[in-house]
Amino acid sequence: xxxxxxxxxxxAMVDDHGTALWAMLRRLxxxxxxxxxxxxxTAVRVWRHLASxxxxxxxxxxxxxxxxxxxxNQKERxxxxxxxxxxxxxxxxxxxxxxxxxxxxxRVHSALEQLAEPVREVLTLHYVGGLSLHETAASMGISVGxxxxxxxxxxxxxxxxxx
Amino acid sequence: xxCEDFLPLLATGGYFGxxxxxxxxxxxxxxAAAALMMNExxxxxxxxxxxxxxxxxxxxxxxPDEYHSAAHRSAATRxxxxxxxxxxxxxxxxxxxxxxxxxxxxxxxxxxxPATAPPVAKQVVPGKRGPQHDQPLPETENVxxxxxxxxxxxxxxxxxxxxxxxxxxxHVVELAGDVEQVxxxxxxxxxxxxxxxxxxxxxxx
Numbered sequence: 001x002x003x004x005x006x007x008x009x010x011x012a013m014v015d016d017h018g019t020a021l022w023a024m025l026r027r028l029x030x031x032x033x034x035x036x037x038x039x040x041x042t043a044v045r046v047w048r049h050l051a052s053x054x055x056x057x058x059x060x061x062x063x064x065x066x067x068x069x070x071x072x073n074q075k076e077r078x079x080x081x082x083x084x085x086x087x088x089x090x091x092x093x094x095x096x097x098x099x100x101x102x103x104x105x106x107r108v109h110s111a112l113e114q115l116a117e118p119v120r121e122v123l124t125l126h127y128v129g130g131l132s133l134h135e136t137a138a139s140m141g142i143s144v145g146x147x148x149x150x151x152x153x154x155x156x157x158x159x160x161x162x163x
Numbered sequence: 164x165x166c167e168d169f170l171p172l173l174a175t176g177g178y179f180g181x182x183x184x185x186x187x188x189x190x191x192x193x194x195a196a197a198a199l200m201m202n203e204x205x206x207x208x209x210x211x212x213x214x215x216x217x218x219x220x221x222x223x224x225x226x227p228d229e230y231h232s233a234a235h236r237s238a239a240t241r242x243x244x245x246x247x248x249x250x251x252x253x254x255x256x257x258x259x260x261x262x263x264x265x266x267x268x269x270x271x272x273x274x275x276x277p278a279t280a281p282p283v284a285k286q287v288v289p290g291k292r293g294p295q296h297d298q299p300l301p302e303t304e305n306v307x308x309x310x311x312x313x314x315x316x317x318x319x320x321x322x323x324x325x326x327x328x329x330x331x332x333x334h335v336v337e338l339a340g341d342v343e344q345v346x347x348x349x350x351x352x353x354x355x356x357x358x359x360x361x362x363x364x365x366x367x368x
Contacts, residue, residue: 007226010226011222011223014214014219014222014223015219018214018218018219018222019213019214022214022215022218036218036221039218039221039222040221040222040224040225043221043222043225044225047225047226107200108200108201108203108204109203109204112204123204126174127201127204127205128204128205130205133175148171148175151171151174151175152171152174152175155170155171155174155201156167156170156171158170158201159166159167159169159170159197162197162200163193
């Protein structure tokens with residue numbers, strides 16, 4: 001099975017973009033277990049459709065779009081009832097500059113959490129998922145102009161919250 | 164540019180817009196700090212937060228069951244295709260055997276039929292014509308001679324294949340000899356024509 005090109009492509013996808021997918025799903029789901037379920041469901045869908053997409057021009061965008069769709073489906077079924085718990089930091093003594101960075105990241109993420117759902121999704125797909133404006137629009141089924149306006153509004157709110 | 168517009172311009176602005184935003188950030192420490200903080204969002208997907216091992220295992224765990232079912236599915240598809248191919252083979256074989264059984268009697272029957280006579284022209288005498296004599300000439304129509312074999316009569320003729328092949332071979336050899344002779348003659352003729360031409364050109368010699 002390891003020699004199968006389809007399998008190799010499947011595993012290369014998680015090795016190359018799995019981190020981004022996981023980060024995006026965590027931010028979208030806001031619940032660790034839901035994010036893991038969405039991650040696995042994404043894997044199932046990717047495996048199912050990989051054979052029909054022999055040449056992916058943008059595997060990252062394709063993967064993130066599937067992840068976002070899984071999140072949307074899951075959102076219809078599951079109610080978010082628990083706050084997202086940050087993963088435990090296994091490092092004993094993080095360097096001071098990293099500690100400062102973690103603090104900044106925490107502020108940004110908490111600001112992000114306070115945004116309205118559509119705006120938060122746009123920011124998460126664009127920044128955490130790394131999708132371009134066009135890819136974000138395609139994933140969400142909205143126009144690029146709407147993405148821009150939501151991004152504009154969301155960033156202004158984040159900016160105000162960070163000040 | 165206002166500080167409010169900095170982050171949106173950095174995110175959604177074109178090349179010039181992003182350049183303006185970066186230029187603004189050089190002179191505005193607040194916006195520069197905001198940009199750095201927004202970069203933290205993208206850090207999640209970089210190497211700073213590696214994918215947990217158990218998630219990679221979950222990703223990998225999707226494969227075996229799905230893979231086996233996919234392999235099963237493709238095997239089933241192959242089986243269906245091979246069945247379809249087999250049915251085509253059977254149909255072709257049945258058609259070929261029908262042709263083998265049905266064609267020889269037809270050929271033999273045709274062989275024994277008398278050669279049909281060429282169509283004959285039957286003159287039709289024109290009737291009375293009108294006062295104008297600009298009518299066409301007497302018409303003719305083609306009528307094929309009908310077969311004279313009675314219904315149900317079948318004549319069988321045995322053909323010796325070896326004899327036929329020997330006859331054909333002999334004729335082929337004869338034809339090949341003729342072709343060689345013709346080729347030789349044509350070469351000679353060409354040479355003669357060339358010599359004649361040369362002699363005509365240099366008649367003064």
